[in-house]
Amino acid sequence: MNRRAVPHSPAEGSEILCPDLLPVKEEYRNQWFKVMDRASYFTLEYDRPQVVVLPVVDAHSILMVRVKRPIINDCPLELPAGDSMPHETPVEAARRELSEEAGIYIDELDRFKPVIPISEMPGRMPVLLSVFQIELTTDEFNSRKTFDGNEITSLELLPVKTVMEKIVAGEIYLSSPVAIISRFIFSNIKEVIANE
Numbered sequence: 001m002n003r004r005a006v007p008h009s010p011a012e013g014s015e016i017l018c019p020d021l022l023p024v025k026e027e028y029r030n031q032w033f034k035v036m037d038r039a040s041y042f043t044l045e046y047d048r049p050q051v052v053v054l055p056v057v058d059a060h061s062i063l064m065v066r067v068k069r070p071i072i073n074d075c076p077l078e079l080p081a082g083d084s085m086p087h088e089t090p091v092e093a094a095r096r097e098l099s100e101e102a103g104i105y106i107d108e109l110d111r112f113k114p115v116i117p118i119s120e121m122p123g124r125m126p127v128l129l130s131v132f133q134i135e136l137t138t139d140e141f142n143s144r145k146t147f148d149g150n151e152i153t154s155l156e157l158l159p160v161k162t163v164m165e166k167i168v169a170g171e172i173y174l175s176s177p178v179a180i181i182s183r184f185i186f187s188n189i190k191e192v193i194a195n196e
Helices: 090-102 138-142 160-169 175-187 189-194
Strands: 024-029 033-038 041-046 050-057 061-067 081-083 113-118 129-136 152-159
Touching: 050 090, 050 138, 050 175, 061 090, 061 160, 061 175, 081 090, 090 129, 090 152, 113 175, 129 138, 129 175, 152 160, 160 175, 175 189
Parallel strands: 050 129
Antiparallel strands: 024 033, 033 041, 050 061, 050 081, 061 152, 113 129
């Protein structure tokens, strides 16, 4: 196996990472994803890029959503996320997901800063998640509109220290939020310590 350079843009994150695993056969498809057999590796693949948004409020809190997840019988804390719509760029999808899941619409796309994509399930998903960070103000959070109540049960604005405690305690336990938030904390450790 060759070591691959880490992709740094959302476009790089949406490429199939294993094009040399041949033959490729589609085993199943629905409106959201397909299951592929790639040289006897069964993969779960979305037809459109997947995005995750890290909303940081006033540089010291993280906006998280509680999402109904019947398969794990829980409503875990997550970051706003989802798939792109047809003809939608990853950054446009990030803006839409923040609006739908948190009720916060940001007109300026350049406020969504791409960060290094992540792998959510390296044993099953041959693409990376596109990740965007957005800096919000408390006023933007307080002036939010209605969010998708069918999927989202609540919003939680948590100080970074509380987020860290919840990760350690296992209260935030899904892989992509843990990875994305941990990278944010490690990248900003001086500021995080100063804000305690």
